[in-house]
Amino acid sequence: MSNIQIIRDFVSIPEGTHRTLRIYLPDAYHESKDTRFPVLYMMDGQNVFNHPESALYHTWCANTAMDRLIAEGRIRPWIIVAVDHLPDRFAEYVPWPEPAVGAEGRGWLFRDFLVGHLKPCIDSNFRTLGEPHWTGVMGASLGGLMSLVLGRTHPDVFGRIGALSPSVMWSGREIFRLWDRPTGRWCKIYMDTGELERYWYYDIHLDYVEATTAFYRHLKGLGLGDHELRYRIIPGHFHNEEAWQARLPGILPWLLEDAQGA
Numbered sequence: 001m002s003n004i005q006i007i008r009d010f011v012s013i014p015e016g017t018h019r020t021l022r023i024y025l026p027d028a029y030h031e032s033k034d035t036r037f038p039v040l041y042m043m044d045g046q047n048v049f050n051h052p053e054s055a056l057y058h059t060w061c062a063n064t065a066m067d068r069l070i071a072e073g074r075i076r077p078w079i080i081v082a083v084d085h086l087p088d089r090f091a092e093y094v095p096w097p098e099p100a101v102g103a104e105g106r107g108w109l110f111r112d113f114l115v116g117h118l119k120p121c122i123d124s125n126f127r128t129l130g131e132p133h134w135t136g137v138m139g140a141s142l143g144g145l146m147s148l149v150l151g152r153t154h155p156d157v158f159g160r161i162g163a164l165s166p167s168v169m170w171s172g173r174e175i176f177r178l179w180d181r182p183t184g185r186w187c188k189i190y191m192d193t194g195e196l197e198r199y200w201y202y203d204i205h206l207d208y209v210e211a212t213t214a215f216y217r218h219l220k221g222l223g224l225g226d227h228e229l230r231y232r233i234i235p236g237h238f239h240n241e242e243a244w245q246a247r248l249p250g251i252l253p254w255l256l257e258d259a260q261g262a
Contacts, residue, residue, distance in 0.1 A: 002026045002067055004051050014112035020084040021118075022049055024063050026070060026077035029127070036127045037079045038134035040160075040256065041114065043093065043143030045082030047241050058241040065249045074253045078136075081122055083114070085143075093142035095149055096171035100203040105171065107146055115154050131159075133186050133259040138162030140244050144191075148175055155183035162255050163191045164244050169204070169211040176215060182222050189229045190255045191216060192247060194237025209233060230254060 007021040022045045029037060042048050042062065050061040062080055069075040086092050088103075095107035114137075123130045137158045139147045144166030151161035168175050197208035216231040237243040 001030075002063060003030075004049055004063060006053060010118075012113040013117060014109045015086075015106070017086065019086070019113075020045065022046075022051070022054075022082040022084070023122075023126075024049065024066065024080035024082070025126075026066065026079070028070075028077040029079065036129045037077055038129045038136070038256070039079045039081060039119075039122060039126075040136040040138060040162075041119070041158075042080060042082045042137075043085065043139030043146060044089075045084040048080070048082035055241075058245060060241060060245050060248055062248060065245075065252065069249060069252055075256055076258065078256055079122075079126060079128065081118070083118070089142060093139070093146040094170055096174045098171050098204075101201075107149060110146065111150055111153065114150065115157055119157065132157055133159040136160030136162065136256060138164070138255075140164040140166075140241075141239065142167050142170065145170055145175060148189075149178065151187065151189065152179050152183065155185040155187060159185065159187050159259070160255055161187070161189045162251060163189070164247065164251075165193050165197055165208055165239055166191060166212060166215070167206070167208075168215040169206060169208075173211070176218055179215075179219065179222065182224060186259065187224075187228055188255055188257075189219070189224070190251055191230070192232040192234055192251075194239060194243050195233055195235045196237060197239045199239075206239075208239065227260075 005023045009018040010021050012019050047055045047059050049063045070077050090103035091106045094105045096105040137147045137150050144163035147161050147163045151158050193208040193212040
């Protein structure tokens with residue numbers, strides 16, 4: 001059966017700290033000893049799985065969703081590597097400072113950890129398919145923003161990007177400037193936002209509907225096609241794990257479907 005391994009005190013050399021990893025292995029990983037599996041990396045690891053050692057309140061229940069989709073034959077088995085966030089999440093998941101909340105931007109260090117240290121370690125210790133079309137990154141809010149950063153700066157590593165309710169308005173919309181052209185590689189990008197995600201946080205007006213719609217139009221203007229990019233506005237949804245949990249089962253079959261033409 002599927003299981004979740006928790007690795008504590010995993011060293012992050014670029015960040016000079018230790019991290020907690022939560023790794024979901026599907027049933028097939030244990031049953032098919034000669035098979036290699038694609039990998040989805042997810043942010044905010046303590047909020048990802050339905051597990052006794054996860055967050056106390058709502059989580060994404062990604063393991064439950066994956067188990068069900070696999071059993072229904074709607075998706076091939078994937079490994080999920082969920083990375084817990086550190087105490088200063090505002091700095092960790094953003095490469096640029098945000099003066100409105102006094103946050104420095106240390107996201108490049110997290111990128112270096114994920115790309116240069118974590119992924120090579122996972123590929124060395126688990127039976128993975130390491131190519132970019134078999135490797136995804138996903139997160140919500142600032143985790144969604146960081147997923148878009150990783151997909152743009154390392155299309156040679158991450159071919160699939162899941163950005164739920166991404167904070168694309170952060171740091172004066174720097175993400176619009178980072179995505180100044182297509183990656184030139186095979187990719188699938190999923191973005192969404194809840195219809196009710198509009199509120200003030202300190203001096204920042206967080207209108208996720210307006211900002212994410214604008215970013216979707218920006219990407220379309222760069223030439224991304226419908227087979228590469230999907231965007232949804234979800235009626236009645238707020239900005240929380242309960243909403244992302246509800247949306248995840250409808251996202252994974254499109255985002256993680258077998259690559260065509262890769």
